[in-house]
Amino acid sequence: MIRYPRSIRGRSTVATSLLALAILAVLGITGCLAIRYALGEHVYVQAEHEAGEWTTVARTTPPGALRDPLPVFAEINLVQIVDSHGAVLAASPDAHGLPALSQVRPAPDDPVQRLSDGRHMVVAIRSGPTPDAPIVLAGLAVPMLLRGHHLELLLGALALLLTACAGAITWVAIGRALRPVEAVRAHMAQITLNDLSRRMPIPPGEDEIADLVRTANHTLARLDEAVAQQRRFAATTSHELRNPIAGLRAQLEDALEHPEDTDARQTLRTALNTTDRLDAIIGDLLAQARLRADSPHELVNLNELIAQETNRTNATHTHDDTGGHDGSRPGVPVRFRADGDVWVCGSSIQLIRALANLVGNARRHAATGVDITLTATGGQAVIAVTDDGPGIAPGDRQRVFERFTRLDDGRRLDSGGSGLGLAITRDIAAGHRGTLTLEDSPTGARFVLRIPQLDPHDDGADHDPDLARTTEEART
Incomplete structure (x- = not known):
């Protein structure tokens, strides 16, 4: 069973080496075939040309009158004229004293043949159609590199060397690239x-x-x-x-x-x-x-949501002489005013909880009533909850949003409170990509909740891709 390296560095090196070896193998085979073909074609063409020049001499000159050795000035240095019995009649200086380069006699209907015995590359041309016509042999000794499988072994060794170089370069390069990753791993282990x-x-x-x-x-x-x-x-x-x-x-x-x-x-x-x-x-x-x-978000019409909660609150506290569970006092009306429908993308349950916290807090401190207004300004839905009570001192306006913080007036009006209502409401605002602040008011306290507004017919992608994605999820 083959086991691959576990590290990215090792796997990358093995993959690169295998890829390089495959490419080099294809190139080596192709190159070897191309070299052998190109060299052989070149030698045979030159040998055929050289043999063709001596064919006329062999046909017209009597065997005893042939010049020996034959003068050769081309790169084809092996030339022989052989009679019908295979005896060498004349030869070039490099072929003088050698036996016939080949015993093959081309047929009259195919006077030219290309031959190779692994040591020589020879062209044989019949000088005439008669049975005793001499044969002209011309060729070259096969270079040592092309004999046997020397060329293949050389190209294979070169491919292995280049593969090793590619693997080494990949190993070093990936190691340098992953050096920061190792530093990150070491620091992460200490955290x-x-x-x-x-x-x-x-x-x-x-x-x-x-x-x-x-x-x-x-x-x-x-x-x-x-x-x-x-x-x-x-x-x-x-x-x-x-x-x-x-x-x-x-x-x-x-x-x-x-x-x-x-x-x-x-x-x-x-x-x-x-x-x-x-x-x-x-x-x-x-x-x-x-x-x-995670809580499901949906398209919410704040106008309808606040109107329903306002009516429910007024109806509940009108028939409850002891006040609500949130410590609010009975008989304190809640008035709601909106400029029109305002849409947001959020959780209806959480928004109702935030509104209930704000209204309950306002009713505990209000003297005669609580006002809720809904407007749309600057791409935001603005919910303002205002009471006509004593208000909150400027120095305590941030403290009231802290967990378990209860001012003296709050303890007096609601001894059973937890001090978490406003903190929860601010968390709800943050979860809806909004804010909750305490702003100046002529009378009482004014809490303002701001949430990004949403056009129900516009996905808002040009302004906020995250909000567009959340809106699309809510619609589906």
């Missing part, structure tokens, strides 16, 4: 979950390996930030959960140890409130974790 701050050195140039290293460094940076966020989130979550659990435990232990000094009903009511707070925190944590998972 652990506890030390994601390391970055790989970017090799010089603008080739594919340099682009790969840059992309890997960007990925490591995002991974480092994500891990840091998760650690901060885990630390904050454990702290926020530990406090109510510790308080609940202390209350229950005190009730067990001192039942005579404890109001059982009040203790149970406090424990229930604490449980509600824990349930709210865990629910919001699960909601935030689900934002990281």
